[in-house]
Amino acid sequence: MRNFLWGSSTRKRKICWVGWNKICKPKWSGGLGIRNLLKTNSALLSKWVWRYGKENDSLWRRVIEAKYGGARGNILPTETNIPYGTGLWRHILKHKKNITNNSTIRVNNGDATLFWIDKWIGEAPLKESFPKIFKLSRCKKAPITEVITDGNGLDFRFSRVVNNEERRELIDLVQLLEQANPLGEEEDELSCKFDSEMRSPWKSKEDLVSYSFFCMVVSLVDP
DSSP states (O other), rough: HHHHHHHHOOOOOOOOOOOOOHSOGGGGGSSOOOOOOOHHHHHHHHHHHHHHHHOOOOHHHHHHHHHHOTTTSSSSOOOOOOOOOOOHHHHHHHHHHHHHHOOOEOSSSSSSSSSSTSSSSSSSSSHHHHHHHHBBOTTTOOHHHHHGGGEEOOOOBBBOOOOHHHHHHHHHHHHHHHSSSSSSSSOOOOEEESSTTTOOOOOOOHHHHHHHHHHHHHHHHOO
């Protein structure tokens, strides 16, 4: 492939006038649309995170949950605490952000979405937006339904009383939660950040490249 594009042969190499980073760009971005092997491999690994959120009752997911941990029904996998025998799964989880950055969680009943860890409200997971009070939580992997109780009450289960600095962060969190829709009865859903006609909602080049990569992930999952 390289020799063909650059006019070289096995006996003679010519000057490389165009870099691979440009050749591998999508056609709509001025490239030739040739797949970058590193990105393709990352997409192949990322697809397992996507399928984890879509195939809740599949055998392979139940095996992952039994071997590496994880609550039944969670919409996204969490980091494992097992110190050995988890190299492959840990490597797959390194590509989790390819999914979380290009998808959104539609919260309905809140059973499958982790309150602190998953990005379901705001611009980042709550553990990153409110790190001080996250450290106080005794149930860091609790689903939304264990924190937002019946009647929209809140049960954070802190390990101690919050101080003044933490109280300000807590007030900001409560104000953010007031923007959330009331919990329903249907199951939570992991969905793409583009519409039914596969149109990207992003404007910048960086967002479009990210969108193009995510389309590759989805195409590898759904033939």
